[in-house]
Amino acid sequence: MIAERHVNLALVLGLIVVPSWALAADEPFTITLATRAVILALAAVGLNIALGIGGLVSLGHAAFFGIGGYVMGILAYHAQTFTPLDLGAFSIAGTKAMPVIWLAAIVLSAFVAAVIGALSLRTSGVYFIMITLAFGQMFYYFAVSWRSYGGADGMSIYVRNSFPGLDTLVPIQFFALCLVLLGLVLYLNARLVRSRFGLALDAARQVPLRVRTVGLDPLRLKLAAFVLSGAVTGLAGALYADLNRFVSPAMFSWQFSGEIMVLVILGGTGRLFGPVLGAVVFVALEHFLGGLTDFWQIYLGIILLLIVLFARGGIIGLLCGKRGLHD
Amino acid sequence: MSLLAVSALTASYGVSQALFGVDLELDEGEVLAVMGRNGMGKTTTVKAICRMIRSQGRLQFDGHDLHALPSFRVARLGIGLVPEGRRCFGNLTVAENLIATARPGPWDMRRVAYLFPRLDERRNQRAASLSGGEQQMLAIGRALMTNPRLLILDEATEGLAPIIRQEIRAAIARLKSETAMAILVIDKSLTDLRRVADRAVILERGKTVWSGRMSALTRQISQRFVGV
Numbered sequence: 001m002i003a004e005r006h007v008n009l010a011l012v013l014g015l016i017v018v019p020s021w022a023l024a025a026d027e028p029f030t031i032t033l034a035t036r037a038v039i040l041a042l043a044a045v046g047l048n049i050a051l052g053i054g055g056l057v058s059l060g061h062a063a064f065f066g067i068g069g070y071v072m073g074i075l076a077y078h079a080q081t082f083t084p085l086d087l088g089a090f091s092i093a094g095t096k097a098m099p100v101i102w103l104a105a106i107v108l109s110a111f112v113a114a115v116i117g118a119l120s121l122r123t124s125g126v127y128f129i130m131i132t133l134a135f136g137q138m139f140y141y142f143a144v145s146w147r148s149y150g151g152a153d154g155m156s157i158y159v160r161n162s163f164p165g166l167d168t169l170v171p172i173q174f175f176a177l178c179l180v181l182l183g184l185v186l187y188l189n190a191r192l193v194r195s196r197f198g199l200a201l202d203a204a205r206q207v208p209l210r211v212r213t214v215g216l217d218p219l220r221l222k223l224a225a226f227v228l229s230g231a232v233t234g235l236a237g238a239l240y241a242d243l244n245r246f247v248s249p250a251m252f253s254w255q256f257s258g259e260i261m262v263l264v265i266l267g268g269t270g271r272l273f274g275p276v277l278g279a280v281v282f283v284a285l286e287h288f289l290g291g292l293t294d295f296w297q298i299y300l301g302i303i304l305l306l307i308v309l310f311a312r313g314g315i316i317g318l319l320c321g322k323r324g325l326h327d
Numbered sequence: 328m329s330l331l332a333v334s335a336l337t338a339s340y341g342v343s344q345a346l347f348g349v350d351l352e353l354d355e356g357e358v359l360a361v362m363g364r365n366g367m368g369k370t371t372t373v374k375a376i377c378r379m380i381r382s383q384g385r386l387q388f389d390g391h392d393l394h395a396l397p398s399f400r401v402a403r404l405g406i407g408l409v410p411e412g413r414r415c416f417g418n419l420t421v422a423e424n425l426i427a428t429a430r431p432g433p434w435d436m437r438r439v440a441y442l443f444p445r446l447d448e449r450r451n452q453r454a455a456s457l458s459g460g461e462q463q464m465l466a467i468g469r470a471l472m473t474n475p476r477l478l479i480l481d482e483a484t485e486g487l488a489p490i491i492r493q494e495i496r497a498a499i500a501r502l503k504s505e506t507a508m509a510i511l512v513i514d515k516s517l518t519d520l521r522r523v524a525d526r527a528v529i530l531e532r533g534k535t536v537w538s539g540r541m542s543a544l545t546r547q548i549s550q551r552f553v554g555v
Binding site for chain 2: 196199200202203206207209210211212213214215216217
């Protein structure tokens with residue numbers, strides 16, 4: 001067995017070395033692929049907070065991803081058309097500033113996660129899965145019919161949003177920005193897992209009835225985890241929209257919720273770097289197998305099946321043995 | 328006014344009624360033994376006090392009606408439970424089990440380690456990998472970390488090796504002598520209960536049938552209701 005920290009270190013080095021090599025070899029597409037992997041990893045790290053630590057099998061996380069994407073799309077659209085964004089009682093100007101967009105994406109995703117969580121966390125098991133799925137689909141159909149912002153066709157943003165001191169149109173600079181954000185979220189995630197809140201959440205996942213007798217409310221713990229999880233996934237959505245300079249209802253689709261879950265399971269549920277490894281492997285398979293055959297997802301399906309059957313801890317579990325996030 | 332006042336307490340598991348009228352009172356700094364044969368409602372009474380099951384009747388702690396509170400608020404009021412079967416958080420280490428449940432008050436990791444030095448030696452070990460006795464110590468430590476005013480010990484020495492039972496008994500005796508904590512204890516060993524408890528109540532078929540000072544519990548009464 002390999003020590004988990006060695007696998008994590010190899011992943012971090014890979015995420016630095018491969019794009020650096022691509023920059024030197026003038027392969028901007030590889031950098032874009034790496035950026036996609038990093039952003040998907042961020043979305044999966046978000047889901048991992050709910051799924052891995054809280055044990056919440058959410059099939060509606062695309063809602064937060066889509067909200068992040070649409071926050072970016074709507075704010076950037078109003079900025080590029082110089083029209084105010086009418087919010088009923090008042091109107092605000094659009095913006096192309098990434099930090100403002102990120103903040104708005106995080107706050108709105110967290111708010112929606114709080115509402116969805118407050119309603120759905122009263123259920124558990126298959127009912128929780130179905131309720132989160134239903135909320136995700138609700139947002140999907142809303143986006144499809146929202147003609148002001150492209151409806152089913154989605155909406156293009158002509159120029160990538162800006163970040164002070166960087167030229168975000170240069171692939172390596174945008175990649176570095178996304179990687180720093182991923183690193184920051186992973187650091188906060190590691191701190192969270194070791195905090196009293198993280199430990200109590202882990203305990204609530206294991207023995208929900210028992211934590212009540214030591215004064216902890218499992219519902220509140222899970223709601224807080226769901227909100228944090230939604231906020232991180234929302235941030236990833238804003239970055240993903242910026243990467244593609246395009247938002248569409250597909251960001252809200254249940255297929256995408258499933259895709260994020262695949263990333264977490266593939267890498268290792270509840271492992272700090274599991275979602276990162278899952279995203280890297282997924283994007284690599286998508287690229288290399290996708291180049292060989294249009295039916296590459298069949299092979300992904302087979303790999304996923306093998307992982308679920310024989311490596312319950314995902315690829316990291318297979319490499320490092322069974323252990324949890326707080327190791 | 329008693330710290331814990333229970334009267335005419337009834338409770339059911341679905342259609343099956345388990346408690347038919349439990350009465351007990353417990354003051355600050357007092358140790359109360361709840362006795363009775365198997366299946367007479369001792370653990371059910373504890374579950375009702377901790378609001379883990381629905382119940383009716385009078386259930387007051389420090390003037391608060393416990394029936395109006397969810398179980399986690401009951402624990403925050405100051406009722407710490409050491410449940411039957413330990414139920415530690417197996418995936419967490421000893422230290423993490425204690426940190427996760429900590430609430431402000433005099434009981435902290437250092438004091439728990441002083442009470443159970445064995446736990447301190449195993450602080451980075453997963454709870455699931457501890458021996459039964461160590462898990463029991465952890466369950467007591469975890470309840471103490473919530474800084475309770477009332478500690479409930481449900482069969483705390485059940486199924487443990489004699490040497491570990493002795494260690495846990497000594498810890499309970501120290502809690503009694505060194506703190507003002509009220510303790511409600513359920514145990515099969517009458518000898519142990521006689522050593523530690525000030526008063527006792529005996530339950531039979533979900534009802535209090537005897538209560539009084541431990542010194543007044545004659546052999547005749549204990550043989551009739553407890554069988555020893």
